[in-house]
Amino acid sequence: MTKDFDYEQLLAGELYLAQDIFxxxxxxxxEKLNQKINMEPIENFDRxxxxxxxxxxxxxxxxxxxxxxxxxxxxxxxxxxxxxANMNCTFLDVNYITFGDNVMIGPDASFYTAGHPTDANVxxxxxxxxxxxxxxxxxxxxxxxxxLPGVSIGENAIVAAGSVVTKDVPKNTIVGGNPAKxxxxxxxxxxxxxxxxxxxxxxxxxxx
Numbered sequence: 077m078t079k080d081f082d083y084e085q086l087l088a089g090e091l092y093l094a095q096d097i098f099x100x101x102x103x104x105x106x107e108k109l110n111q112k113i114n115m116e117p118i119e120n121f122d123r124x125x126x127x128x129x130x131x132x133x134x135x136x137x138x139x140x141x142x143x144x145x146x147x148x149x150x151x152x153x154x155x156x157x158x159x160x161a162n163m164n165c166t167f168l169d170v171n172y173i174t175f176g177d178n179v180m181i182g183p184d185a186s187f188y189t190a191g192h193p194t195d196a197n198v199x200x201x202x203x204x205x206x207x208x209x210x211x212x213x214x215x216x217x218x219x220x221x222x223x224l225p226g227v228s229i230g231e232n233a234i235v236a237a238g239s240v241v242t243k244d245v246p247k248n249t250i251v252g253g254n255p256a257k258x259x260x261x262x263x264x265x266x267x268x269x270x271x272x273x274x275x276x277x278x279x280x281x282x283x284x
Contacts, residue, residue, distance in 0.1 A: 128141055
């Protein structure tokens, strides 16, 4: 069997021509399944989740992306346990997008693995590339955030709404802006404040 050179180049993060990828390796089947999910009545939660687990390359048991959302291949995406993404998110997965456990994503967030040469003459030939995105455990990404090719986001990090993340995000930090920069480190004060608020909530609920 002849190897699919351009598809191998795609997955390796090297230059490739999308039109030369073999039919069996294109994104068409993923796009069709994604369209099917987006057309499913929103009250059919179990059916939507089942189709999402069929679409993605790997998932945890407890996952949900609120439709509509948009992918290319779908199979290049891995979701950890307790994954949630709100509506209108885009996952441009010409390379791998990997999410850890307990990841939360706000509406209209975008994950772009695709890139194009900065030289116009090369770009105009149709050659492109894709670099993987990694999101580690316990990350919260705000609405309208954009994650660019090759970025890794460390565990427990928070990406502020509207941010454009062009570089790796260290663990236990809050980043924001365009391009996103570190706003501050997460610390014991964060833990203490929010654990106190949670304890107060639980006491009120018990009294109720």
